[in-house]
Amino acid sequence: MGRRPSLATAFLHPTRSPGRTNARRGGTAGARPPRERWGRHTRPALPPPAASERDSKMAAAASPGGQAVEKQLKICGFKRNVDVSVLYLAGQGLRSIPSLSRFHRLRCLWINNNKIQDLTFLIKNYCLTELYLNNNELTDVSGALKHLSTLQILLLHNNQLKNLGKTVKELKGMLSLQTLNLFHNPLAQDPDYRLYVIYFIPSVQLLDRKCYEFGNHTNKVPFENPQDAVLLRAMTRSLMEFSSVDWNKVATCQERRLENKVEEPHEKLTVQFR
Structure with missing residues (x-):
């Protein structure tokens, strides 16, 4: 009969499962997809350009x-x-x-x-x-x-x-x-x-x-x-404007109170020249 390994030897050299061994060696069982490396860090994948912008x-x-x-x-x-x-x-x-x-x-x-x-x-x-x-x-x-x-x-x-x-x-x-x-x-x-x-x-x-x-x-x-x-x-040239009103036709405050009627708009004469 062979010699049984001691407790210390079993602790230092644990038995590896076949599945994990195959995965690490590139097997199909439990295999992880390869990651693209950039130096010591993983380089993030760049998004592809927008199709509409590229097409335009x-x-x-x-x-x-x-x-x-x-x-x-x-x-x-x-x-x-x-x-x-x-x-x-x-x-x-x-x-x-x-x-x-x-x-x-x-x-x-x-x-x-x-x-x-x-x-x-x-x-x-x-x-x-x-x-x-x-x-x-x-x-x-x-x-x-x-x-x-x-x-x-x-x-x-x-x-x-x-x-x-x-x-x-x-x-x-x-x-x-x-x-x-x-x-x-x-x-x-x-x-x-x-x-x-x-x-x-x-x-x-x-x-x-x-x-x-x-x-x-x-x-x-x-x-x-x-x-x-x-x-x-x-x-x-600058524009000049003058306006004038015939004040003889404008009723006074006292006349407006006594007559008590609607006042008509006054006629205003406007002259423009340069």
Whole structure:
């Protein structure tokens, strides 16, 4: 008979179960899935990108506008988005363009001679100084250009802009705007169209390819019609108003108490002049 192990030997060398041994050696019974290690700690698994976001980016890149942008980047040799300062997308029949917000330093953009109908892709291009949007299908620019405060050249001719007030309201905050084209739009049919634009956007020096005199600018060609210059200067003067009432027709307090009848409104004469 063999010698029985002592109590101390059994305590130091416990008998291992077959299942646990197989599990530690890579067996199937009770096996744990391997964990990915990163140094001394377990690296957390990164969540996959959202499918909708990934799909939208892929769709934008695959669109004709996205392909045109990528083509120009290759032609110009731009490898980083911060290096893109000019972008030429003219004359390609584009109906839409993906967001250009990644080009933070974009200064000159040509999108003329396309079929663009909205300008939502310009929402974050604050550094633009030249924007060529002529010969498109724009009907309204409200909310699309107001943030471009450094714009100096803006060409919007040959579009379908109809509302003169809304268009000028969108542009009047551009204090650096010097060249503006709005001809061949329905809004240019307004008889006071040029006076209205120059009055609310005084920084404009070249409107529809013609120089105009306004304010303290003395190096410009005068108005073709002298009456327009006189009318524009009159609009810039302060307005004075005087009102008068014929007090002989106004009843006194005693007369109002004795007659006890409803008092008719008084006639007031108001004169305004500049």
